[in-house]
Amino acid sequence: MEIIILPTPEDVGRVAAALIARVVTDKPDAVLGLATGSSPLDIYRSLAARVADGSLDVSQASGFALDEYVGIPLEHPESYAAVIARDVVEPLGMDPARVRVPDGRAADLEKATREYDEAIALAGGVDIQILGIGANGHIGFNEPTSSFASRTRIKTLAPSTREANARFFDDPADVPTHCLTQGLGTILDAKRVVLVAQGSGKAAAIARAVEGPLAAMCPGSALQLHPHATIVVDEAAAAQLTLTDYYKYTYANKPEWQRFE
Ligand code: GLP
Secondary structure: OEEEEEOOHHHHHHHHHHHHHHHHHHOOOOEEEEOOOOOOHHHHHHHHHHHHOOOOOOOOOEEEEOEEEOOOOOOOOOOHHHHHHHHHHHHHOOOHHHEEOOOOOOOOHHHHHHHHHHHHHHOOOOOEEEEOOOOOOOEOOEOOOOOOOOOOEEEEOOHHHHHHHHHHOOOHHHOOOEEEEOOHHHHHOOOOEEEEEOOHHHHHHHHHHHHOOOOOOOHHHHHHHOOOEEEEEEOOOOOOOOOHHHHHHHHHOOOHHHOOO
16 A cells, blocks of 8 residues: 655645546556545546646546445436536546446346446456545445445445535435445455545544554455555645654655656
């Protein structure tokens, strides 16, 4: 696991975007794992700026979203299908036909989740998975006690997650109670993972995910099992880590050929 600690939230977005841009430059038809939430917004803005200035082309890339609410209308502005279209597909100039979001409206949700994992496999697997982390340590919508072997499936949202996401809805009661999410096993299958976190509200979750024991109580700790995970955080989100000096030393001495910025 590589831990990169940077001064500001904007730096986090810029550096994570540089890593993703490197992946797409090396493989124009790369498969991107797309996250929603506030954490990756600076990544998408930074990638969109590269697309706008002509230094990056993601039109051949495809994408798979991490998760979706169950039962939310497709046209609802906070459905993840709508969020991915608005925050990612349009600004980055991705081909909408190549971007998939789990179908939280399917009559047969189990079939929809099975087909989602099959579609990821058919596409050759995710080349780089973008992730945020919830204050309770969730990644995707894999709430505490999610199995490390889990695949894409239906989950009940933790009350604290519904509260955290209420800011996006007119009425907190409108936040759906269920979701479809890629499983921790699905996420671990990605060839590369980049998790971003900003602000003191994420400091405990980051410390548990990076330095805590492997534990289903902190789904983010599953990334310790991933052979190629990069964690990019600002100083505030890094505040509860103990090996901070080592992480900074390692990044400062990263070999030139391994650098992506
Ligand atoms: C959300 C999403 C996650 C996200 C997390 C943190 O509910 N399902 O993918 O990483 O919770 O959200 P935010 O980035 O807004 O803090």
